[in-house]
Amino acid sequence: MTGITPAPFTADDYQARMERAARQAAEAGLAGLLVAPGPDLVWLTGYTPTAVTERLTLLVLAPGRDPVLVVPTLEAPDAERAPGARALTLRDWTDGKDPYAATAALLDAQGRFGISDNTWAMHLLGLQKALPGTSYASLTEALPMLRAVKDAAELELLAAAGAAADAAFEEIRTVAFAGRRESDVAADLAALLRRFGHSQVDFTIVASGPNGANPHHEIGDRVIERGDMVVLDFGGLKDGYGSDTSRTVHVGEPTDEERRVHDIVREAQEAGFRAVRPGVACQEVDRAARAVIADAGYGEYFIHRTGHGIGVTTHEPPYMIEGEEQPLVPGMCFSVEPGIYLPGRFGVRIEDIVTVTEDGGRRLNNTAREMVTVD
Numbered sequence: 001m002t003g004i005t006p007a008p009f010t011a012d013d014y015q016a017r018m019e020r021a022a023r024q025a026a027e028a029g030l031a032g033l034l035v036a037p038g039p040d041l042v043w044l045t046g047y048t049p050t051a052v053t054e055r056l057t058l059l060v061l062a063p064g065r066d067p068v069l070v071v072p073t074l075e076a077p078d079a080e081r082a083p084g085a086r087a088l089t090l091r092d093w094t095d096g097k098d099p100y101a102a103t104a105a106l107l108d109a110q111g112r113f114g115i116s117d118n119t120w121a122m123h124l125l126g127l128q129k130a131l132p133g134t135s136y137a138s139l140t141e142a143l144p145m146l147r148a149v150k151d152a153a154e155l156e157l158l159a160a161a162g163a164a165a166d167a168a169f170e171e172i173r174t175v176a177f178a179g180r181r182e183s184d185v186a187a188d189l190a191a192l193l194r195r196f197g198h199s200q201v202d203f204t205i206v207a208s209g210p211n212g213a214n215p216h217h218e219i220g221d222r223v224i225e226r227g228d229m230v231v232l233d234f235g236g237l238k239d240g241y242g243s244d245t246s247r248t249v250h251v252g253e254p255t256d257e258e259r260r261v262h263d264i265v266r267e268a269q270e271a272g273f274r275a276v277r278p279g280v281a282c283q284e285v286d287r288a289a290r291a292v293i294a295d296a297g298y299g300e301y302f303i304h305r306t307g308h309g310i311g312v313t314t315h316e317p318p319y320m321i322e323g324e325e326q327p328l329v330p331g332m333c334f335s336v337e338p339g340i341y342l343p344g345r346f347g348v349r350i351e352d353i354v355t356v357t358e359d360g361g362r363r364l365n366n367t368a369r370e371m372v373t374v375d
Contacts, residue, residue: 008153009046014084017044022061024143031111032062036119039313040139043147046083049075056099056123060106070103100126109133114142144317148309149331155355158333161243162353162364165235168192169247169367177251177374178226182206186219189234198236202314205233212347215304215339226252229346235314242314245365246337246351249372261340262348262371268292268338269350272306276354276361282324289338298340307335310353332356
């Protein structure tokens with residue numbers, strides 16, 4: 001991986017994000033934010049270390065203070081080239097020095113800090129030892145909506161990633177399925193995602209026949225047979241932003257029951273999408289999709305949430321799930337992906353990425369949701 005995130009984001013964009021994060025931290029009653037390498041650091045600064053090691057790298061954001069990136073001296077040249085570097089101060093440390101003491105000097109000795117979820121435990125423990133009067137909360141818990149609302153440039157990148165995933169589906173549906181292993185079709189999907197611009201493939205689920213009843217089936221050597229329903233779920237990162245889509249195809253002609261189950265899921269997916277509009281609680285999207293499946297008598301076979309957010313990662317807040325009362329806001333992006341999973345028989349899932357608009361929702365995936373047959 002490189003230390004640079006692609007255009008169109010500028011130093012001003014990253015400065016605005018860091019200022020927003022510091023402001024939201026203050027509003028949440030936090031003394032500041034501590035951000036280790038990972039998606040939050042990429043989103044805030046455009047910086048990804050060339051290698052994530054035991055050496056501490058940490059962005060320190062505190063209300064009323066300039067942002068500081070604590071970084072190992074040997075990695076400082078890479079950090080200086082990051083798009084957001086102009087908007088922050090680098091504080092480098094050399095091997096043999098105590099990076100936690102250096103970080104502690106930037107923080108108040110008391111207070112509660114938000115810390116990125118993927119911070120190594122050794123680093124958190126080191127900070128606690130250096131600052132025994134502080135406490136910490138995961139960034140997802142403290143500021144779950146920090147990255148949730150996308151700006152116009154982010155929406156453009158997400159739409160392009162969705163279009164690339166759609167192109168991969170349109171091509172995969174033309175290849176032979178019967179007589180090939182799930183792993184063969186998954187390899188085809190990964191190659192197609194890369195051909196259409198993905199730099200990173202996060203998952204290519206190909207779940208045939210009874211394997212389709214497992215929503216997160218790990219691809220294997222099962223040979224796909226005629227008569228199989230096949231759940232395809234695939235995505236990754238294109239220009240730093242995620243794609244994630246699911247379609248369920250059938251090898252040859254489906255039975256009446258298979259068509260009926262597929263139609264129920266399609267109707268549920270449509271109901272979830274139609275529920276999207278500003279001000280509606282996230283849980284209402286889940287309720288709308290789930291009601292269709294429950295009313296059809298398959299409620300016990302819809303065994304996961306209806307959706308998850310997407311951005312610089314393929315799974316992030318907000319979540320479309322019962323109990324999530326966060327209202328939808330224009331610019332939010334998330335999946336709508338109901339499913340029915342019949343143990344030992346087959347499964348069906350249909351997934352689109354949806355963004356909230358000023359008066360409703362817009363799909364970022366636009367391939368057929370009707371039953372598709374393949375050879």
